[in-house]
Amino acid sequence: MKTKLGPQRLILPFPTVLVVTGNMEKANIVTIAWISMLSGSPLTLGISVGQKSFTGEKIKENKDFTVNIATVEIMDEADFCGITSGRNTDKFEISGLTKIPSSYIQSPIIKECPINFECKLVEANIVGRTNHFIGEILETHVDTEKIEDANNKGSISIEAINPLIYFSGVREYRKLGDKAGDAYKTGKKLIG
Ligand SMILES: Cc1cc2nc3c(=O)[nH]c(=O)nc-3n(C[C@H](O)[C@H](O)[C@H](O)COP(=O)(O)O)c2cc1C
Numbered sequence: 001m002k003t004k005l006g007p008q009r010l011i012l013p014f015p016t017v018l019v020v021t022g023n024m025e026k027a028n029i030v031t032i033a034w035i036s037m038l039s040g041s042p043l044t045l046g047i048s049v050g051q052k053s054f055t056g057e058k059i060k061e062n063k064d065f066t067v068n069i070a071t072v073e074i075m076d077e078a079d080f081c082g083i084t085s086g087r088n089t090d091k092f093e094i095s096g097l098t099k100i101p102s103s104y105i106q107s108p109i110i111k112e113c114p115i116n117f118e119c120k121l122v123e124a125n126i127v128g129r130t131n132h133f134i135g136e137i138l139e140t141h142v143d144t145e146k147i148e149d150a151n152n153k154g155s156i157s158i159e160a161i162n163p164l165i166y167f168s169g170v171r172e173y174r175k176l177g178d179k180a181g182d183a184y185k186t187g188k189k190l191i192g
Helices: 054-062 072-083 091-095 186-190
Strands: 017-022 027-032 035-040 043-050 064-069 115-127 130-142 147-149 152-156 165-167 172-174
Touching: 017 043, 017 054, 027 043, 027 054, 027 072, 027 091, 043 054, 043 064, 043 115, 054 064, 054 115, 054 130, 064 130, 072 091, 072 172
Parallel strands: none
Antiparallel strands: 017 027, 017 064, 035 043, 043 130, 064 115, 115 130, 147 152, 165 172
16 A cells, blocks of 8 residues: 655655855855756756855856765754854854865865865756756865775765765664665676
8 A cells, every 4th residue: 555645755765965066255045955966978967956055146146066975973053054044144254164176166065064065057957946056066075095996986985974875854864775686786786
């Protein structure tokens, strides 16, 4: 049996990312769960940002932003950035998170986040009452010690990253669980 719930946000799970826009002198952080990779070439991602948020105005003005992967270690800081507004709060100062200059854009990255993407705004749309911003990824930064094999830059240690997972329906943060299998491989047993 199935229960119909009507339109819901029950995508499970969401990542928790911190989006920064501004410059090294003045920048704002916002917590975002609605994020998706959009295209491989050029490499783009999309974020949904409420029209009332300070971040929406600033991204349109600055034309760039960074996406920083939040971890369990900075859960309180990440939550804080999602319940306060840059309109009246200096979130970098209060959270103690550290700005580092980006290589190609004005908006800084966050030192305490192990993976950071520099994004140039390439498209801004309005979907319903939400801004949908498309950013082209110009650079990716990863904490060097979290790369397992120096010859394979994609070999990130998921345990070392310890990403903060968000469950929208119950408004809970969780940690990642154990590995369940190998993607693009485990289904092969069903191919005749
Ligand atoms: C876990 C979590 C996830 C969130 N995800 C989003 C999101 O995807 N899009 C959005 O617009 N707001 C999201 N928010 C709410 C914003 O972070 C919040 O409105 C914030 O105060 C806006 O800050 P600003 O005014 O400085 O831009 C989320 C908040 C939390 C705590």
